[in-house]
Amino acid sequence: MKYFGKNLAETLIKLCLHYQDISINIQKMAITDQDPSEKWIQNLWKNARELLGINSSVEEVEDLIVDISQGSKKTLVATISPHMYKNKDKILKWGIDNNIQLKTKNFLTENDKLLAYSYYYYETFPEEKNMKAQMERECGVKLIEETFSTGVQVLLIDVNKLNKDYCDPAFAIKPASKNHIILHFGYTFGAQSSLIIKPLLMLFGSKARSMNIIGKAGGLVGNRTDILVTSNIFYDKTNELININHGGVDVEVLEKETKSNVHLCPMLNVAGTILQNNDLLHFYKNVQGCIGLEMEGYFFVREIESCIKHGILKKDFITRCFYYASDLPLDPNQNLAQESGNVSWDEGICSMNAIQRYIMKKFFQ
Numbered sequence: 001m002k003y004f005g006k007n008l009a010e011t012l013i014k015l016c017l018h019y020q021d022i023s024i025n026i027q028k029m030a031i032t033d034q035d036p037s038e039k040w041i042q043n044l045w046k047n048a049r050e051l052l053g054i055n056s057s058v059e060e061v062e063d064l065i066v067d068i069s070q071g072s073k074k075t076l077v078a079t080i081s082p083h084m085y086k087n088k089d090k091i092l093k094w095g096i097d098n099n100i101q102l103k104t105k106n107f108l109t110e111n112d113k114l115l116a117y118s119y120y121y122y123e124t125f126p127e128e129k130n131m132k133a134q135m136e137r138e139c140g141v142k143l144i145e146e147t148f149s150t151g152v153q154v155l156l157i158d159v160n161k162l163n164k165d166y167c168d169p170a171f172a173i174k175p176a177s178k179n180h181i182i183l184h185f186g187y188t189f190g191a192q193s194s195l196i197i198k199p200l201l202m203l204f205g206s207k208a209r210s211m212n213i214i215g216k217a218g219g220l221v222g223n224r225t226d227i228l229v230t231s232n233i234f235y236d237k238t239n240e241l242i243n244i245n246h247g248g249v250d251v252e253v254l255e256k257e258t259k260s261n262v263h264l265c266p267m268l269n270v271a272g273t274i275l276q277n278n279d280l281l282h283f284y285k286n287v288q289g290c291i292g293l294e295m296e297g298y299f300f301v302r303e304i305e306s307c308i309k310h311g312i313l314k315k316d317f318i319t320r321c322f323y324y325a326s327d328l329p330l331d332p333n334q335n336l337a338q339e340s341g342n343v344s345w346d347e348g349i350c351s352m353n354a355i356q357r358y359i360m361k362k363f364f365q
Contacts, residue, residue: 005057039148041199063177071214083132085166103344116347157182174364193299217294219325230321232266247318258354269298
């Protein structure tokens with residue numbers, strides 16, 4: 001009753017009917033809660049309730065809409081930080097007046113330059129950094145630092161509390177409902193992704209409408225710094241293919257906004273770079289049509305496909321997987337060791353900033 005509310009009986013019946021994928025064990029006198037992901041998800045919903053100012057189960061919040069994302073927390077916050085945009089002119093002037101030498105040479109927008117300068121500005125003025133964090137908290141941005149041994153921090157954003165006057169001008173903040181939240185978590189590793197996404201999908205169910213991934217991958221086509229968009233993912237161990245509903249990504253628009261070449265095709269999931277070999281990569285590139293290889297996305301989309309199949313998620317649930325091509329495994333002249341030569345993660349990767357803006361537009365359409 002505590003977690004499912006008034007619909008307890010109906011919820012238990014639905015769970016039991018899901019092809020035995022879920023088992024329920026009710027114990028009297030003793031309750032065990034030692035599983036890290038169990039503690040992690042309970043704490044997440046507790047914080048979500050506090051942020052939204054509600055005290056009920058997920059099912060009882062009729063207008064709850066959840067957009068889930070994974071990627072760089074800094075890149076996401078940079079699009080909605082009221083302190084940064086309120087002090088935009090001040091930060092840019094400080095960077096120029098103090099001759100701050102940026103590693104990034106080409107910027108897509110002035111806001112990309114703002115993000116680059118802001119890193120050095122907030123490091124120089126820690127009191128301003130604290131004010132920035134305070135303003136973000138007041139505008140509905142809440143960081144859950146406790147990871148319960150999962151190693152995954154969560155950023156919760158109440159869209160209705162965001163400051164519409166101070167955000168990236170590329171989009172207008174428009175909540176999808178009275179209870180619209182963006183749930184963002186950091187990078188996971190391989191199969192750990194299943195342990196993170198599964199309880200999230202089980203918690204929010206039909207209230208979740210999208211999963212959005214921004215990560216790095218090895219490219220099998222094009223050049224380094226290109227953008228790879230996933231239409232399907234192959235699992236190298238079993239050759240299993242998972243289909244993805246990406247919601248109709250407009251490649252031309254994305255190329256224009258990122259000033260990068262964009263490739264939309266299947267990706268290959270591999271357990272690690274040590275397992276890469278040219279025969280395998282040539283097969284998936286030339287026979288299966290893969291444009292790159294990644295390490296986590298498959299485990300997300302596999303759980304999403306299963307939840308759609310079992311009626312936990314809506315059939316129109318959207319999964320957007322965007323990758324920045326950090327290296328080309330088949331080309332020794334475009335390897336990962338060269339990445340630091342033309343990008344700075346402290347200053348922000350301009351193409352990834354553009355992808356984040358593209359996703360934010362989708363949230364607020």
